[in-house]
Amino acid sequence: MRAFKYGPFREWVLALRLALADGTVIKVGEPLRKNRAGYDLVSLVVGSEGTLGVVTEAWLRIRPLPKHEEVTLAIYPKDIFAVGEIVKVVRKSGLEPDLMEYMDAFVVRSVNKQIEPIYWEGEGGVVLVRGDNSTLSEVERLSSPFLARSEVVDGEVGRKMLNGRSLVAIAVKSEIGNIYAEDIVVPPSKLSEAILQIKRIEVENDTKIPVAGHVGDGNLHPMLREADLVSKPELFDEVGGVALRLGGSISGEHGIGIQKVNLLRSQLLNRNGEVVVKLMKEIKGLFDPKDTLNQGKFVDPL
Amino acid sequence: MRAFKYGPFREWVLALRLALADGTVIKVGEPLRKNRAGYDLVSLVVGSEGTLGVVTEAWLRIRPLPKHEEVTLAIYPKDIFAVGEIVKVVRKSGLEPDLMEYMDAFVVRSVNKQIEPIYWEGEGGVVLVRGDNSTLSEVERLSSPFLARSEVVDGEVGRKMLNGRSLVAIAVKSEIGNIYAEDIVVPPSKLSEAILQIKRIEVENDTKIPVAGHVGDGNLHPMLREADLVSKPELFDEVGGVALRLGGSISGEHGIGIQKVNLLRSQLLNRNGEVVVKLMKEIKGLFDPKDTLNQGKFVDPL
Numbered sequence: 386m387r388a389f390k391y392g393p394f395r396e397w398v399l400a401l402r403l404a405l406a407d408g409t410v411i412k413v414g415e416p417l418r419k420n421r422a423g424y425d426l427v428s429l430v431v432g433s434e435g436t437l438g439v440v441t442e443a444w445l446r447i448r449p450l451p452k453h454e455e456v457t458l459a460i461y462p463k464d465i466f467a468v469g470e471i472v473k474v475v476r477k478s479g480l481e482p483d484l485m486e487y488m489d490a491f492v493v494r495s496v497n498k499q500i501e502p503i504y505w506e507g508e509g510g511v512v513l514v515r516g517d518n519s520t521l522s523e524v525e526r527l528s529s530p531f532l533a534r535s536e537v538v539d540g541e542v543g544r545k546m547l548n549g550r551s552l553v554a555i556a557v558k559s560e561i562g563n564i565y566a567e568d569i570v571v572p573p574s575k576l577s578e579a580i581l582q583i584k585r586i587e588v589e590n591d592t593k594i595p596v597a598g599h600v601g602d603g604n605l606h607p608m609l610r611e612a613d614l615v616s617k618p619e620l621f622d623e624v625g626g627v628a629l630r631l632g633g634s635i636s637g638e639h640g641i642g643i644q645k646v647n648l649l650r651s652q653l654l655n656r657n658g659e660v661v662v663k664l665m666k667e668i669k670g671l672f673d674p675k676d677t678l679n680q681g682k683f684v685d686p687l
Numbered sequence: 688m689r690a691f692k693y694g695p696f697r698e699w700v701l702a703l704r705l706a707l708a709d710g711t712v713i714k715v716g717e718p719l720r721k722n723r724a725g726y727d728l729v730s731l732v733v734g735s736e737g738t739l740g741v742v743t744e745a746w747l748r749i750r751p752l753p754k755h756e757e758v759t760l761a762i763y764p765k766d767i768f769a770v771g772e773i774v775k776v777v778r779k780s781g782l783e784p785d786l787m788e789y790m791d792a793f794v795v796r797s798v799n800k801q802i803e804p805i806y807w808e809g810e811g812g813v814v815l816v817r818g819d820n821s822t823l824s825e826v827e828r829l830s831s832p833f834l835a836r837s838e839v840v841d842g843e844v845g846r847k848m849l850n851g852r853s854l855v856a857i858a859v860k861s862e863i864g865n866i867y868a869e870d871i872v873v874p875p876s877k878l879s880e881a882i883l884q885i886k887r888i889e890v891e892n893d894t895k896i897p898v899a900g901h902v903g904d905g906n907l908h909p910m911l912r913e914a915d916l917v918s919k920p921e922l923f924d925e926v927g928g929v930a931l932r933l934g935g936s937i938s939g940e941h942g943i944g945i946q947k948v949n950l951l952r953s954q955l956l957n958r959n960g961e962v963v964v965k966l967m968k969e970i971k972g973l974f975d976p977k978d979t980l981n982q983g984k985f986v987d988p989l
Contacts, residue, residue, distance in 0.1 A: 393721055395730075396698050411962050419695055419872050419904050419939035421734055422954050423986055424967050428697075428730030432723055449781025479751025570721050602721050637721035652724050660713050665726050667973045671966060684725055 386484040386550075389601035391448075393638075395431045402442035403430060406677040416444040429668070434640050434683040437672040453517035455483060457543030460528050460535040462509030465489075465584065467531035469577030471512055472600050474527045476573055482516035482524060485601030486550050489580070492557060492595045496549040499556040503545050507533045512600065513546055553597045554608070561593050563611035565644075567624050571633035573603040582627045583607050590620065604637040622648055629655065641683045650687055662687050688786040688852075691903035693750075695940075697733040704744035705732060708979040718746040731970070736942050736985040739974040755819035757785060759845030762830050762837040764811030767791075767886065769833035771879030773814055774902050776829045778875055784818035784826060787903030788852050791882070794859060794897045798851040801858040805847050809835045814902060815848055855899045856910070863895050865913035867946075869926050873935035875905040884929045885909050892922065906939040924950055931957065943985045952989055964989050 388394075400414030414420065414427035430437050462468045468487060475485065488496065489510040497504055504511050514524050518537075525535050538546065549556075558564055571579040580596055583605075587594040592613050598605035607624050614620055625635045625648040635641075635648040653662050665684045669676075679685065690696075702716030716722065716729035732739050764770045770789060777787065790798065791812040799806055806813050816826050820839075827837050840848065851858075860866055873881040882898055885907075889896040894915050900907035909926050916923055927937045927950040937943075937950040955964050967986045971978075981987065 388721070392698065395727070396694065405962070409962050411966075412959055413963060415936055415958065417872050417874065417905070417936050417939075419690070419901075419906050420936040421870075421938035421940065421942050422936050422951055423943075423959075423963075424735060424970055425697070425730045425733070426963065426966065428727045431727070433726060449783070452781075479754075481751065568723075570719050572719065599721075603719070604721050634717055634719050634722040634724050636723035637719075638723065640723050641725075649724055656717065657714055657725075660707070660711055661715060661725070661728065664713075664728065664973060668726055668970065671969045671973070 386486055386599060389485055389599060390481055390483045395428060397446045398427055398431050398443060399446055400444040401427055401430055401440050403438035403440055405438045406673040406675060410441070411438075414444070418446060432640065434642065435679045436669055436683045436685055438678065451483070454539075455515050455543070456518055456521055456537060456539040457546055458514040458521040458525055458535065458537050459504065459546055460512045460514065460525065461505055461507045461533045462512060462531055463533045464509045465580050466577045467509050468512065468580060468600065469574070470531045471528045472573050472576055472603075475514075475524055475601070478523065478527055480520050480523055482514045482520050482601070484513070484515050485599070486513040487511070487596075487598050487600040488550060488553060489596045491593060492553055492597050495556040495560045495595065496553060499559045500549050500552050501545060503542070503549050505534055509533060513550055515543070515547070550597070557595050557608050561595075561610055564608040565611060565614060565621065566639070567605070567607040567609060567621070568636050568639040569605050569607070569625060569628035569633055570637040571603045571605070571628055571631045573601070575631040575633070576600055576603055576605075579605060579627050579631055579633070582630075583624060586620070586623055586627075590617070594624065599637075602637065603633065643682055646682075646686050649684070653687070688788055688901060691787055691901060692783055692785045697730055699748045700729055700733050700745060701748055702746040703729055703732055703742050705740035706743055707740045708975040708977060712743070713740075716746070720748060734942065736944065737981045738971055738985045738987055740980065753785070756841075757817050757845070758820055758823055758839060758841040759848055760816040760823040760827055760837065760839050761806065761848055762814045762816065762827065763807055763809045763835045764814060764833055765809075765835045766811045767882050768879045769811050770814065770882060770902065771876070772833045773830045774875050774878055774905075777826055777903070780825065780829055782822050782825055784816045784822050784903070786815070786817050787901070788815040789813070789898070789900050789902040790852060790855060791898045793895060794855055794899050797858040797862045797897065798855060801861045802851050802854050803847060805844070805851050807836055811835060815852055817845070817849070852899070859897050859910050863897075863912055866910040867913060867916060867923065868941070869907070869909040869911060869923070870938050870941040871907050871909070871927060871930035871935055872939040873905045873907070873930055873933045875903070877933040877935070878902055878905055878907075881907060881929050881933055881935070884932075885926060888922070888925055888929075892919070896926065901939075904939065905935065945984055948984075948988050951986070955989070
């Protein structure tokens with residue numbers, strides 16, 4: 386969740402030891418933050434989903450724990466439109482809270498029922514913001530035109546609220562059965578539009594598609610019912626298509642695997658073109674010429 | 688200089704438009720901070736010195752200006768040994784000043800003479816630290832066992848001190864003629880050892896090798912006299928060899944070009960091995976099969 390402030394994991398990886406498909410063990414990168422020695426093979430391997438080699442050792446950058454005491458601001462947007470407006474004003478303000486997490490109204494009710502009754506229940510769900518006191522009061526002030534309600538909490542209550550956010554998948558499963566979490570990214574300015582489009586798909590399919598996500602980065606996790614995907618598998622790509630139409634990405638964190646290969650193909654062909662797909666396939670071929678590693682996953686089937 | 692706090696440039700590049708050797712124009716990456724769509728070709732291109740394609744457009748991440756007023760702490764280490772100790776205690780403290788810059792005694796005298804008399808002159812040179820007031824007083828306190836002197840300055844004086852640091856190459860050239868700035872990185876725990884080894888090379892060659900650098904990241908810029916390199920070209924690789932012996936890197940910022948190809952070869956073969964060199968060459972071959980772009984530079988001649 387703190388990638389909002391500190392960036393995605395890839396920025397924290399300095400060097401890797403890697404077993405290639407033929408058993409050769411290589412080391413890429415150096416345990417130094419600044420290093421200009423050759424092409425950046427570390428970033429190529431991070432996020433490659435085991436298709437280039439098997440990582441056996443990693444050198445990571447660390448940083449000191451934040452010095453401020455972290456408190457929690459729970460803001461309850463008036464409606465879905467307000468969610469995007471809140472993210473916009475916070476991003477424009479230059480404030481840097483540690484995280485900005487969203488749960489829609491259905492997710493809030495599920496967590497209240499299945500985990501612990503801790504959030505107020507309104508139409509717009511909840512946005513949790515953590516940071517120091519002065520950042521949070523400024524976030525609260527800037528968000529106020531878009532809020533149904535807000536509260537600053539600390540200590541135990543804040544931890545419970547964040548814990549509720551962490552257990553979203555469990556709470557939602559208890560309500561609607563097994564789910565597949567999507568993982569789309571949209572430009573933060575298109576957040577409300579994305580949530581509204583997902584809600585339209587929900588209504589059209591007469592089902593539930595609860596949404597939670599790391600809204601500060603425009604990263605949403607719509608949750609699709611397994612039962613719906615059995616009867617209508619194309620629903621998965623339809624939700625992924627929201628990201629593609631709004632200029633986003635079909636994955637922010639979870640990756641591609643097998644399930645998102647079609648979406649990956651759409652994104653790369655439409656935005657980056659055939660040459661880029663070809664280069665990615667050829668890179669895979671350099672590292673793993675006999676196509677041994679994680680066949681049929683990530684860029685392999687493109 | 689602020690890479691110490693904010694990280695190297697590569698972390699700020701989200702997407703690139705790139706003209707390949709055959710004229711095809713491709714786009715790699717997306718203007719999104721989170722994006723897991725395919726291999727990270729953006730990081731592969733950043734720092735590739737024009738050997739993979741010609742960058743024609745770039746999408747960069749931005750961040751708000753820091754909210755704190757920046758003041759300057761000028762600390763004067765007792766000697767070269769103290770320079771490394773200061774960096775160690777600051778890094779261990781978890782403090783995050785905006786920058787930590789070093790100039791050795793010769794560089795300090797050159798700037799005082801050629802630009803403006805602004806620094807105190809002692810055996811250990813000067814370390815400039817910028818940040819907010821509370822960070823700087825803590826840095827000053829922790830450094831005190833290793834200091835000959837220190838002063839906190841703000842406003843105009845601080846800007847002049849930083850300006851002096853920026854004009855180091857001009858000041859040194861006026862003193863000893865044309866120079867080539869090296870760009871080595873060592874683990875921050877090996878900083879004093881690195882500077883002492885460079886000073887040993889200086890004495891052995893009966894010349895001047897002034898040193899400045901971004902010490903917070905272990906990144907040093909020893910300045911080699913053109914006149915010395917004419918009569919003894921191997922001096923360049925000898926200084927680069929200091930980084931290799933101490934577990935560092937032969938370039939932190941400036942890159943490889945033609946001049947550092949031998950050092951790059953040493954580093955990659957000794958640390959990463961032949962397979963890694965082969966993979967880098969093959970990646971170059973994928974992007975530029977006829978070897979058109981920046982022939983003889985970076986990994987091309989390996």
